[in-house]
Amino acid sequence: MDVRKNFLGHLYAALEREGIYTYVDREELRKGKQITPALMKAIQDSRIAIIIFSENYASSPWCLEEVVKIMECKEQRNLMVLPVFYKIKPQEVRTPRQSYQKAMVKHERKFGKDSEKVSKWKKALFDAGNLSGWDFNDEDEADLIKRIVNEISMQLHRTPLDVAKHPIGIHRRIVYLESMLNLESDNDVLMIGLWGHGGIGKTTLAKALYNDIFRRFEASCLLADVRETSKDSKDLVLLQEKLLSQILPGKELPVFNVAGDQIYEVKTLENPEALELFKKHAFLRNNEIVIRRDLVKSALHYANGLPLALEVLGSFLCGRREEEWESALDKLAKIPDKNINDVLKISYDGLEDYAKEIFLDIACFFKGQSIKHIKEVLDSCGFNTTIGVQVLVERSLITIERPIEGEKIQMHDLIQLMGMDIVKQECPNDLSGRSRLWLYEDVYDVLSGDMESNAIKAIVLDLPTTEEIYIGPNALGNMRRLRLLIMINVHNSFQGPIHLPNELRWFEWPECASSVLKFPPGPKKLVRLDLHKSNIQVAMDQFKVRI
Template sequence: MASSSSSKRKRKYDVVLSFRGIDVRKTFLSHLNLALNQNGLFTYIDNKEMRKGQQIWLELMKVIEESHIAIIIFSKNYASSWWCLEEVAKIMECMKQKDLIVLPVFYKVEPREVRKWRGSYGRALAKHEFEFGKDSYKVKRWKEALTNAGNLSGWHVKDEVEAKLIKEIVNEISMQLDRRPLHVAKHLVGIHPQVIKLNSMLKLESRDDIRMIGLWGPGGIGKTTLSLELYNNNYRQFEGSCFLADVRKASEEPKGLVALQEVLLSEILLGQKLVVSSSHRGINLMQDRLCRKEVLLVLDDVNDKEQLDALVGEPGWFGEGSRIIITTRNKYLLTSHGIDEDHIYEVKPLEYYDALELLNKHAFQRNNKNIIRKDLVNMALHYANGLPLALKVLGCSLCCRREREWESTLHNLAKFPNKIINDALKWSYDGLEDHEKEIFLDIACFFEGQSKEYIMRVLDSWDFDPTIVVQVLVEKSLIIEEREIIRMRNLIQLMAMNIIRQECPNDPGRRTRLWLFDDFRNVLSRHLVRFAGVDIDFSLII
């Protein structure tokens, strides 16, 4: 399986054409190349057959590596050229290692002649065996490549109308190019081991079932990046695939779920444009059109059960072998949709050395010659707390800064959280009910690190049963329960405290909660408190 990192390299050509010139150059090939160019596709044709050499050979090998698609036109005399056989061997190698799409055209030869070395292919290989030796590495490599290429799905040209066939080939290429790997973050740190775990959870080798898995964690933890990498690693194994990004936000648009259903159907059905009049109609279309298709579907950032019901309501909507991946901040959405604990993956913060590597990649680029003290770097790591979004944003903001500027930035972040990071985390808070918000803020300001039993006892004294609220906060990744202790990630706690601070930025006395000693003292020192008929000036005793 090619990794998405290999497929993200720069591709120079849309299509490279491999052929034996004397057979097809002035007929089928010229018509196909013209049709590809007229459709805006950038092709490469080797026009140097009469002057083969090492430099030209290296150039062609590089072209194959830099192309999205290779079309091999297997004609009668193709195998008589050892140059062509080297091409097909290189193409099949790139298909395996570099995610190259290979489409064969069997031009007036039978596919079995190619894959079983019969007819003109058998005669040509016999000559090569005589020249290079029957057991030579070259000949064995060529035979293997012909067998593998001959087994691929392609086109068999006999007496068909070539214009119609060429149009079909161009359409297929255009649809294949639409299924390119998706863009992923520039620096992927700590991702590969997680992809391996998730591939194991997906059980891709089993094609007789339909499997749903969930990726769960707070905002900025890397769920989207991880699901993109998982998608890019696997989408070519499926008949159809679709990555629905930011489902939460897209659902809020005017057409909402209907627009998402249209995108899903169009991408999986490779360009078919189906008009969806309502989400109920969309469900019917999905059930009818996708029930026999093996699909890979990713729903990113789901936040509501209605979204799941409209987009992946039942496993039976999709064909056997299908895999559905759902990312969310709310674990309960996954369990309530029938996904069991064994198929829910909690995305954790990066470990120290991975976090350090990611910070370094953003904060210390090649042209950055500033030397920064280790304690400042550790302060930045402590602030980010392994959250990839925070490491990226903080690293970019500190890039090319001097030590004094690092000190100032890190000092100010305690009172003034970075807006990008804070907004990414605050969305989870905004989705809470009012009473859930109050308890969340109480835990952030007063109870973080306390035992669950103690917190429950205090909250219960307010004549309110907090059991379900605490569970909801855990499921929405806002608090963590560790051995009966309630914890909160420091960036989420800072976000909560900033919410209180914004109630009245310049007057702590008008805020709903005080937790810092200095704020408490300043509020009391500025007011006379009347107690039992006596005016007491707290500024004299604090």
């Protein structure tokens, strides 16, 4: 039965009316038996694929190649696949039976019973036939089309999360976690805790599980930064309330501690998986470079099966020669009681100075913020931010997330802590000897006095609620290398002028108390001045160029 002239045509028109861009495999454009590059690209670029299984679907090698490609993209690119079983039963597709069985017998006669091509077709049909979709017999077609369009419209507003560039070892864990969730049961609530060492992939696994199941529900939510959010809470009730408020806005539901929780221990990658993930990062661009097996084995030893360490160390070694591998691994070998932090720092140590500055600013101040804002701030400080960010991405020190509201720079907690620790170790016992300050207590201690500092380059204090802070008359002016000053929710009590250094590039202090900005004589480097909702006075003649 040909559905192109009736059901498919009506469905296509309905999707077009909703403004949903739809690509249809048009029979008249087919050439030969091979799937065309244009259709392959259309499948790869799509967010949702609808497979309409009709009576004669399996008789077409072209259609079977399509379903193979679609199921590959589901596995590799998280393509959402929705089957429509048009006047046939799902088991006819899975087994296959009736017209599907006859078609597969015919293909086996042509290509051979043990043909790899036919085996791929059968597997694709089996996997697609097991998916949730729509069964249609002789009901109202218009009603079915309406339901399909509504479902697709809803799903297009929900996007999957960025997980991992190379999701090695994730699939088998997801299968097990789904069995623990027992989604077909009648239980209202089930909680599973992911437990394991830092850098072992707990967040990655949680995101991958979310992507695999979130479309089965009418609403979904993933809360990030749970550790920071819950560190002051005695239980998880507040987090559960936040979760429910995002899934069911406007509704108040009582939340209690949930009994019967399960714990899943996330273990390190097994040797074959660890090697595969390491190779994906270490030999990404320069496959012609041959590295001795003992060096690869040594790198795997130091990474110890931790995905984060495998990614960062592999990315650092990528494209380097054997002698550079030997030097880096020899450096690790000399560190007593080495841990993951030492492995991660190898990548940081190999950065150029400007990239180190960008990395430390992101780690201390800007994790999770929009890439547009970060580039604006750091470009004002004279950094080559665009290429610097790209280098950090290539080294697996940061990632770019692309939610609907725009691109954001993210960083693994362990990498962020490493960056913060690098700054703290610049001068462990003297805050004025550190390059960056971001904690309230540290900023207060430094600014409440008039100590001089040639080390402090940036202060960013972004408080959740308004706090009062005393600033000494010359505290900021004495920081001669200060290039970046951001004070959010910070109120000052002094009445005198604010003295600032000429090196300052970016000054942002909303709602600052009434005062006057003063710079010393000489050239100024100020690029951005943000004083909205404040009464600060700026003497503009300070910025005049005198000839």
